[in-house]
Amino acid sequence: MHYLARLESESIYILREAYRTIHPLGMLWSLGKDSNVMLWLTRKAFLGRVPFPVVHVDTGKKFPEMYAFRDRYAEHWNLNLVCGECPPIETIDPSLPPAARSAARKTEGLKAIMDKEAFAGVFAGIRRDEQAVRAKERVFSPRGLNAEWDQHDQPAEFWGQYTTRMPQGSHIRIHPLLHWREIDIWRYTKRENIPIIDLYFSRNGYRYRSLGDQDITEPVKSSASTIDEVIAELETTKVAERAGRAMDHEDEDAFERLRQHGYM
Amino acid sequence: MIENTKDTDLILPVVVVGHVDHGKSTLLGRLLFETDCLPEGKIDSIKAMVNRRSTQFEWSFVMDAFKAERDQGVTIDTTQIELRTQDRDYLLIDAPGHEQFLKNMITGAANAAAALLVIDVVEGVRDQTHRHAYLLKLLSVQEVVVIVNKMDLVDHAQKPFEDVARQIRSYLEELDIQCQTVIPVTARDGDNLVVLSERMSWYRGSTVVKALEALSPASLLIDKPLRLPVQDIYHFDSRRIVVGRIESGRLKVGDEVSFSPTGKVATITGLEQWNAARKISAGAGESVALTLDRELFIERGQIIHSMNAPHVTHDLTVRLIWLARTPLELGAKLQVKFMTSTHQVTIAAIKAVIDLEELTFSAAERVQQNTVAEVVLHSRTPFAVDSVDELAPTARGVLFDTFNVVGGCVALNLPTSSDSRNIYPTGHRISVEQRVLANGHKSGVLWFTGLSGSGKSTLAMALEQELFKRGWQAYVLDGDNVRDRLNRDLGFSPDDRSENIRRVAEVARLLADSGNIVITAFISPYQVDRERAREIAPGAFHEIYIKAGVQVCEDRDPKGLYAKARRGEISEFTGVDAPYEAPEQADLVIDTENKSVEECLEMLASYVDDAFAYVPSGRKHVA
Incomplete structure (x- = not known):
């Protein structure tokens, strides 16, 4: 079995477990390379269907290419798209460093849409190799009544048995891509010919490795302008994937605090 | 360019385990550095953080991502990171060594194909060294490389290393875990991680990276039964x-x-x-x-x-690791999940608690947190499982209380499915088997339930007579021989009915224990009471639903009780002004409304044959 097939199979298993055990469900779609793969795997798991709403938590500050991509493929893939808005920056905890404060808007936007839709579970396309705090996550990760993550007392999770029941009012984050690496996402995108926003490809010597809000995301130096070139670059690079995401680097524990309060 | 990548199908997951503070995270951090696997700027950012905090640089900060972990200098939760060497990629899994975080150690280690077991050369083999090694066995992690760390504290001398090596080798041998290599290491300084250390010239074995490269991937399950x-x-x-x-x-x-x-x-x-x-x-x-x-x-x-089937049983002996703060007690009710099947189980027996240092078994009333024990799980719905030495994936169960994971277990020594229902453990000098041999049949309880007038007593007496004629030991418990004497203090309120059933179940259990086939004939209207009766006689209980509608029973009314109830002369009469809960999943349903007494008796006798006849396992047909 090729390792990509193994990764795919594991994700399909997780998606089907969640679909069977948690109701109602929603899937976060950030329009990036990872959540596109997650959506693709969902269609694999449910034989062409996406049997739950797909949620875009819109900060209003994404790149225009991202909005165009969203509108095109929501229709093309026949998605039940739900868009959530984020509150203004003035309402966010002023003790956070600036970029983290900006990112925290998304947490609040997510909480609002979660409340509105009353989701018991929500899929998020995070991966362990992106960020050291995410590396400590569970596949099925319970959240408290205010979406908070108790990172110091996570449930045991082994042998493919997940936490699927939670008290009323709290929810579970499900991470079907937790075991994927950045390079796996690209190899799979190539194998399956999954559409991708071209901001990921080099323009004037720079490309985005990770897409977030325009004002807090920087491109990295790169000449990779095709999927094959991106894969070749990743095989040798020593630059961290989220090096261009300002919110990760402001404080020692800025990202941990964001996640503790409900960030993805 | 998938075609050009190295052997990507073999990303080997390796967990790093051992006692708290023996240097697991330090080993990992330094190993990533030595193999040039850290992202650009990682060391600089840790150095900047250390300066801000005015603390010492620690290699463990590479792995310990939580602020609390760095503050306290202890790994709380498991994490994973990629290590690339020339031959292949590894997924290195850091596992916390503190006993308090054992559930996180298991979360990490359960994904591993092999393990690095880290031991501090000065402290030697400690509690969590034993516990982690034992859990590797329970998790079916087959191969272990032992890392004897902090060699700088003993001036890189050979003797202390050899002492620890001998100790751990013999322990792993007893557990039947493969241990090819024991490596002396000073993780903090990088000695013997990638190149052999000059400071330990007496050691010319494998480096840590060489030992990783010698590990074989987990055995393939594709050639096993479907x-x-x-x-x-x-x-x-x-x-x-x-x-x-x-x-x-x-x-x-x-x-x-x-x-x-x-x-x-x-x-x-x-x-x-x-x-x-x-x-x-x-x-x-x-x-x-x-x-x-x-x-x-x-x-x-x-x-x-496929042809080769899993074992089907209601009573399953498992080895378990208990993770909850409150101890596990006999009779506890839990949920267990084996792959996709969920069972409500009762702890029917605690056979032994295992001393992980001495590897001895001792009797116990309860199982404390982070302890390994052998227990018997009883489930009303049948388990379909394999034993762990045959097929690990379908032998593994995870225990839950309402919301939380409270333990993990693996199925052991499964009986064949035909024998698993009727046997009791007993403390007597005469074993269950001896009684079976003497009587020529197994023992157990046939619990008849049904409305008054459904035919319970008639059929029970007829069946008892039928079995007696065959020379079998059978005895009927019914209202007439129990309510008049043993239970004469009880009335017909819900509480009293429950107590009545409990006592009947206990008496039935004793009689079954003595080798009898016990037939009970009580309305026993509440599902919960019958459940409890089943738990009192685990594995030997057969729920037989004697089925007839209220109208039919009332028409029969052999004792004139329905008429009295209708006239209000007796109250709380089942079917009239008290409820009857029909069994959800009876072992046998006898429809007395549509079948004659003879037909019903025939069905019962044939059921008893299947369930209780003794067939010697070694018996062969003689030509």
Whole structure:
């Protein structure tokens, strides 16, 4: 079995477990390379269907290419798209460093849409190799009544048995891509010919490795302008994937605090 | 450029375990540095953080991502990071060594194919060294490399290393864990990680990286018998699709497969997919979607298998690790999940608690947190499982209370399915087997339930007579011989009815223990009371529903009780002004409304034959 097939199979298993055990469900779609793969795997798991709403938590500050991509493929893939808005920056905890404060808007936007839709579970396309705090996550990760993550007392999770029941009012984050690496996402995108926003490809010597809000995301130096070139670059690079995401680097524990309060 | 990558199919997951503070995270951090696997700027950012905090640089800060972990200098939760060497990629899993975080250690280690066991040369083998090594065994992690760390504290001398090596080798040998290599290391300074250390010239064995490269990937399950636990059934369109992941073995379109525990059979007609080339076969590890040639009753939790079937039993002996703060007690009720099947279980026996240092078994009343024990799980719904030394994936269970994981277990020494229902443990000098041999049949309880007038007593007495004629030990407990004497203090309120049933169950248990087939004939209207009776006599209890509607029973009214109840002369009469809960899943249903007494008796006798007849296991037909 090729390792990509193994990764795919594991994700399909997780998606089907969640679909069977948690109701109602929603899937976060950030329009990036990872959540596109997650959506693709969902269609694999449910034989062409996406049997739950797909949620875009819109900060209003994404790149225009991202909005165009969203509108095109929501229709093309026949998605039940739900868009959530984020509150203004003035309402966010002023003790956070600036970029983290900006990112925290998304947490609040997510909480609002979660409340509105009353989701018991929500899929998020995070991966362990992106960020050291995410590396400590569970596949099925319970959240408290205010979406908070108790990172110091996570449930045991082994042998493919997940936490699927939670008290009323709290929810579970499900991470079907937790075991994927950045390079796996690209190899799979190539194998399956999954559409991708071209901001990921080099323009004037720079490309985005990770897409977030325009004002807090920087491109990295790169000449990779095709999927094959991106894969070749990743095989040798020593630059961290989220090096261009300002919110990760402001404080020692800025990202941990964001996640503790409900960030993805 | 998938074609050009090195052996990417072999990303070997390796967990690093050992006692707290013996240097697991330090080993990992330094190993990543030595093999040039840290991202650019990682060391600089840690150095900047250390300066801000005015603390010392620690290699463990690479792995310990939580602020609290760095503050306290202890790993709280497991993490994973990639290590690339020339030959292949590894997924290194850091596991916390503090006993308090054992659940996180298991979360990490359960994914591993091999382990690095780290031991501080000065402290030697400690509690968590034993516990972690034992858990590796329980988790079926086959290969272990031992790292004897902090060699700088003993001036890199050989003698202290040899002492620790000898100690751990003999322990692992007792556990039957393969340990090819023991390596002396000073993780903090990088000695013997990638190149052999000059400071330990007496050691010319493998470095840590060499030892990693010598590990073999986990054995393939594709050549084992087919096990496909049903995960879900989809009806998105006119097709009915059964989905799940193949845990072992393989299948192809056209294969005839069986379902456990129902024993039903069907032929695979298709493997459904989306956006993929047509597929006609699949093997271990693959998530599949099947169509079948016939409509069967299929539900989540059933196991699709080939000729070789899983064991089916209601009583399962498991080895478990208990993770909850409150101890596990005899009689505790829990949920256990084996792959996709969920069972409500009762702890029917605590056979032994295992001393992980001495590897001895001792009797215990309860199982404390982070302790390993052998217990018997009793479930009303049958388990379909394998024993762990045959097929690990379908032998593994995870225990839950309402919301939380409270333990993990593996199935041991499974009896064959035909013997598993009727045997009692007993402390007597005469064993269960001896009684069975003397009587020529097994013992147990046939619990008749049904409305007044349904025919319970009539059938019970007839069956007792039938069995007596065969020379079998059988005895009926009914209202007349129990209510008048043993239970004469009890009335007919719900509480009293419950107590009545409890006492009857206890008496039935004693009689069954002495070798009898006990037939009880009580209305026993409440499901919960019958459940409890089943728990009092675990494994030997057969719920027989003597079925007839209220109207029919009232027409029969052999004792004139319905008439009295209707006139209000007796109150709380079942079927008139007190409820009757029919069994949800009786072992046998006898429909006395539509069948004659003779037919009913025939059915009962044949059931008793199947359930209680003793067939010597070694008996052969003589020509």
